[in-house]
Structures are given as structure tokens and as C-alpha cells.
Amino acid sequence: MNKININCRKILLWLFFFFFSAFICEAFINLLLNEHLEIIKQAYIDGNSEYSKGHGLSNPMIYFQCLILLVFTFSEKNLKDIIPYYFIFRNGYFYSTILLILLSPYLVLSGRTSTIFATFEIFIIPSFIIILSGKLRIAMYLVIGCVMIGIFFLNCLSLIDSSATLRNLM
CATH class of the missing domain: 1.20.5 (Single alpha-helices involved in coiled-coils or other helix-helix interfaces)
Incomplete structure (x- = not known):
């Protein structure tokens, strides 16, 4: 998870790219998921069930995660020496945010896949208190x-x- 060198600028660029991709390429993402993920297709993608319908980019959780990610990222100078696993937390949360954005058309699919890394939130949010006095x-x-x-x-x-x-x- 921590092999890719990610900095503040790259996070901003990638977030913009994935928002743009999710907005423009929703049909392509749908096609890709339909073709390659047959196991989850019926439960989370096909039909009109409550599990398959997502909020798309209007999901407020996307913006909540982006805000937390950006505050944590731009506080790197103050936090990286205090929090031993700063880069692991930041990169994992970044991956979670990307998954949430890309899979936003599918409510449960986006939530379940992004939650794997979103659990870093329990370490990130309390760190905001540390940087203040x-x-x-x-x-x-x-x-x-x-x-x-x-x-x-x-x-x-x-x-x-x-x-x-x-x-x-x-």
C-alpha cells in the first residue's frame, strides 16, 4: 500500500481525475463491472434493488472523506513526525476515497469496498486535535x-x- 510515492499535489490531481472519471465514465465503469465481476453482479449491480442504486457523486460521504483526506494531507508537515504510520494511514484513506468515488453509482458496492481502507479514519480524525493548541x-x-x-x-x-x-x- 505504501510502495507508491504519493504527495499532496498527486492526491489533488488524482482526486480531480477520479471525480472526472466517475462523472464522465459511469457507463464504462458499469460495463466493466458487468463483464468482470459476475459474482457480485446480481446482488449489487443488476436490477432495481436498494443495494444496486447508489447516490453517484451526490453521496455526502464522498465529500466527507475528501475533506478529511485533504486536511490530513495538508497537515503532513505537522503530523508525519508525531504519527508513526502517517503515510500508511494517508495512502490507505486515499485508496478508500478513490474506491468510493469510482464505485459511487453502486451504493453497497462502493461502501463495502471503500470501508476496507476507511477504517484508518479512527486514527486520522483524532490526529486533528494534535495539531492544534x-x-x-x-x-x-x-x-x-x-x-x-x-x-x-x-x-x-x-x-x-x-x-x-x-x-x-x-
Whole structure:
């Protein structure tokens, strides 16, 4: 994962390239997946199931990951000496973001493949606190805490809605 020399400029260029590719080449990506991935074709690509329909580039998770990746990348000077595996985390998260962008037309397929490397997020987000000092550090604790609590409650509401729907079907 860490064999390719990736720097800030390359990350920006590759992100732009993959956004452009996902936007322009959606039909080609669909054709490629249909031809070469027969195993997952029926479950995640064919038909109109909830698993096959993605949000495309309107998926907010893409922009969340891009923001985290860019902040982490542009903080390299401050973080690379403090975080022992900085480049592994950054490169892995970069690969995750690329997968999420390229496979964005397929909801579950993009989520499952990008999650493999997106788990580096648990090391990346707390590192943002390290680069700040004083009152900014306290503010970052509050911001990260509020965002995480918000995500937790959104997931809880989704779970409650799903269980209510399930009860109505029975």
C-alpha cells in the first residue's frame, strides 16, 4: 500500500481525475463491472434493488472523506513526525476515497469496498486535535464530539425507522 510515492499535489490531481472519471465514465465503469465481476453482479449491480442504486457523486460521504483526506494531507508537515504510520494511514484513506468515488453509482458496492481502507479514519480524525493548541484544541474536541454524537443519533433514528417499518409489515 505504501510502495507508491504519493504527495499532496498527486492526491489533488488524482482526486480531480477520479471525480472526472466517475462523472464522465459511469457507463464504462458499469460495463466493466458487468463483464468482470459476475459474482457480485446480481446482488449489487443488476436490477432495481436498494443495494444496486447508489447516490453517484451526490453521496455526502464522498465529500466527507475528501475533506478529511485533504486536511490530513495538508497537515503532513505537522503530523508525519508525531504519527508513526502517517503515510500508511494517508495512502490507505486515499485508496478508500478513490474506491468510493469510482464505485459511487453502486451504493453497497462502493461502501463495502471503500470501508476496507476507511477504517484508518479512527486514527486520522483524532490526529486533528494534535495539531492544534490551547482553545482551538478544546474547540476541536467539541466539534468532533458533536459530529460523532450527531452521526450516532442519525443512525439511531434510521434504526428506529427501519424497525417501525418492519413491524408494520408483520
